[in-house]
Amino acid sequence: MTEKGKCARGPFGPVFEHWSNYDSQAAAIAGIAAKIGCTAETLRRWVRQAETDSGLRDGVTSDERARIKALERENKELRQANEILRKASAYFAPPLGDASIGCLRGRADLPLPGR
Numbered sequence: 366m367t368e369k370g371k372c373a374r375g376p377f378g379p380v381f382e383h384w385s386n387y388d389s390q391a392a393a394i395a396g397i398a399a400k401i402g403c404t405a406e407t408l409r410r411w412v413r414q415a416e417t418d419s420g421l422r423d424g425v426t427s428d429e430r431a432r433i434k435a436l437e438r439e440n441k442e443l444r445q446a447n448e449i450l451r452k453a454s455a456y457f458a459p460p461l462g463d464a465s466i467g468c469l470r471g472r473a474d475l476p477l478p479g480r
Contacts, residue, residue, distance in 0.1 A: 381412075 384393030391409075398408040416422040425433070 383397065384390050387393035387396060390412075391405075394409050394412060395405040398405040401408070413422060413424075414427060417424040418426045418428075
């Protein structure tokens with residue numbers, strides 16, 4: 366990551382280096398986008414993300430976005446695993462009823478259900 370206040374050069378270097386030659390940042394983006402073969406909107410988004418990544422603009426950085434995506438994927442996998450375990454435990458658990466209470470009656474360390 367770059368020092369706060371300085372934007373990453375990378376593929377956006379021409380925009381940051383040459384926008385002093387244009388009347389505005391929007392004009393620089395439009396002119397440079399035409400030269401590199403992409404739309405102005407695409408380049409504008411890239412520039413905004415580069416500004417965010419370098420600390421010039423508030424928002425979620427690329428690293429934070431990747432971390433969030435990984436955590437959401439992990440969360441989804443854990444939810445699926447929990448669902449599988451919940452269904453498996455319900456399938457293999459003995460039915461609750463009077464028979465299950467009988468196995469607890471002789472154990473002083475376990476309270477009876479409902480008491």
